[in-house]
Amino acid sequence: MATTDRQATTLALAHALSAAERGLAVLPLSRTKLPALRSPHHDDPGPTCHGECGRFGHGVYDASTDPARVREMFAAAPWATGYGIACGLPPYHLIGVDLDTKSGTDAPAALRELGLRHLFTVPDTVVVLTPSGGRHLWLTGPPDVVVPNSASRLAPGIDIRGAGGYLVGPGSRTAHGAYGTLPGTAHLPPAACPPALLRLLLPPPRTPHRALADHGHGLVHFVLTAHEGQRNTRLFWAACRAYENGLGPALATPLTEAARHTGLTEQEARATIASAARMTGHRP
Known part of the structure; x- marks a missing residue:
């Protein structure tokens, strides 16, 4: 088991470094899909720190494209078997559309229905297959727009990963299985989010x-x-x-x-x- 874990960690690091070379900020994840590094402030009731202290353990705020820093994080978390990709950061301002298929939901069908209703089509883009049979669609947003995270707000089973969120990267191995790209999509750049879909992802305008x-x-x-x-x-x-x-x-x-x-x-x-x-x- 220890050998298998070391192999999974080595593979996850290799995939994370490859993603970082493409400009995607990454961080190590454990088999639970949570950040692998524990907060250095878990016993400190002081003000919230997003990494200003210089130590690791701040979740998505640790994410980096610097290969040396990525290696340091994985060295500090030798139990990591996956990696996360931070959303909302330049240059891609990544938006993740998480289509769930558990609990009897058909999120892909719900997204198609939304497209018909609001007149948009999801372009060809990177698609990551999850161990449970779901899909993560990678889209890019405008640099001046902050897309929030949400859970089933658009439709049951459709979760959005935006600013402050992260996606499990392809090549990661979790307690439930491995993540990998849909054949034929790994070479694609993340496609621009259709404007009509982007409007649905943003919070409603302030009301009186x-x-x-x-x-x-x-x-x-x-x-x-x-x-x-x-x-x-x-x-x-x-x-x-x-x-x-x-x-x-x-x-x-x-x-x-x-x-x-x-x-x-x-x-x-x-x-x-x-x-x-x-x-x-x-x-x-």
């Missing part, structure tokens, strides 16, 4: 204060009416919508109180809201 307030009350009520088995899912969904609409900081406490009313602890509620903030590209 009263409408935002009503929306906030609706999200809190949605959490308050959750039954056992729905509480965490409803809270995560509501918190994602709150951050996407610019209400996250204002609604964090009301959502926490609503979740406590349904039976979640304050710690559970705040952890879920923080996860929603990270998923949508915001600081908790």
Whole structure:
């Protein structure tokens, strides 16, 4: 097993260096698909650090195109068997469209339906096959547009990886299997995101204060009416919508109180809201 892991690490490093040569910022991942390097601040309640301290362990903020730094990160994480590719960074400003096929969802069909409805076609681009049968489509965005992360906002099973997010790179090996490029797409450059699709990926325009307030009350009520088995899912969904609409900081406490009313602890509620903030590209 140890030999197999070393081989997986060596292969992941080789693929990561190749991606870095193409201008894609990378970081080492563990078999769980999470960043392999633990935060140096895990016992420090101080202000959030995104790598300003100079140490490794800041997740996607560690990502680099510098071969020497990439080698240093993998040397610090000899258990890494994969690598992540940071989204939203120059020169590609990568946008990842994650099409899931688990739980009975047909995300590719949902994306085609969106294309028919909004008059866009996804161009030929890099496609990465996941161990579960899903697909990651690589697209590029304009340099002056920040695409947030989202989960199933466009349609069930369609997740978006934008600024602050990352994609598992082809050649990675995880606990569930290996990631690889769809034959015939590895040589392609990431294609430009169709304008009509890009508009769908961006947060809705800010609405008048009263409408935002009503929306906030609706999200809190949605959490308050959750039954056992729905509480965490409803809270995560509501918190994602709150951050996407610019209400996250204002609604964090009301959502926490609503979740406590349904039976979640304050710690559970705040952890879920923080996860929603990270998923949508915001600081908790």
